[in-house]
């Protein structure tokens with residue numbers, strides 16, 4: 001889809017990757033970007049054209065109100081997400097914590113997709129970008145619950161891509177390793193710059209790609225799914 005002259009809605013756009021999405025969409029000629037955030041009190045993204053809108057993706061009423069208010073949207077970026085680190089897959093809080101993560105990363109994406117797809121369709125079609133992760137395919141034990149949420153979100157992404165095509169809605173999945181945002185603050189990891197990830201995804205969106213694998217490790221993991229030395233069998237130091 002053409003970003004120029006489009007109107008977009010980005011969830012979790014008050015900081016991190018979402019704010020980079022909002023700014024780059026404007027830089028590429030979007031006329032308006034709704035910046036969805038749980039708390040918009042005093043929110044100042046410092047740029048005309050970026051309009052704060054209250055949305056908590058875990059709350060159906062909040063998502064429905066945002067979709068009703070932003071009836072001119074043609075591009076939805078499902079970016080809002082949370083991560084929780086646990087010592088092991090045997091952690092006694094694993095189920096409770098994974099439910100919390102699923103509410104945001106999986107059901108949140110389902111809710112916003114269900115609320116905004118009719119808006120996109122009513123505006124002649126458009127696109128949905130789902131922010132996923134290399135963890136959809138490579139589950140580090142300390143991030144296993146997060147990984148499960150991204151695997152589920154990947155599956156939903158693939159179903160909606162087929163389902164919504166007839167309404168002129170293009171669905172793009174973004175997979176990336178660690179990003180340099182608050183989510184990974186304090187961890188010594190190889191991190192991709194969020195602005196580079198956003199550029200790769202928006203280039204892919206404009207050229208009609210279905211899936212963008214932002215970094216080399218993510219590409220390696222995806223390739224390895226059909227190999228004997230599958231990444232998810234191993235604790236590869238390069239990927240841990």
Ligand SMILES: NC(=O)c1ccc[n+]([C@@H]2O[C@H](COP(=O)([O-])OP(=O)(O)OC[C@H]3O[C@@H](n4cnc5c(N)ncnc54)[C@H](OP(=O)(O)O)[C@@H]3O)[C@@H](O)[C@H]2O)c1
Nearest residue numbers: 012016017038056057079080081133177178179181182183
């Ligand atoms: N950082 C990484 O290494 C990495 C790698 C791969 C994929 N991702 C994905 O990238 C996306 C953005 O993450 P990030 O790195 O930018 O993390 P971040 O800096 O922690 O930002 C997360 C954003 O999501 C928002 N959010 C969380 N729960 C929400 C909810 N219920 N409703 C609405 N907004 C909510 C947060 O809002 P508040 O300010 O209110 O908390 C914040 O704006 C996530 O989907 C994440 O899983 C991140």
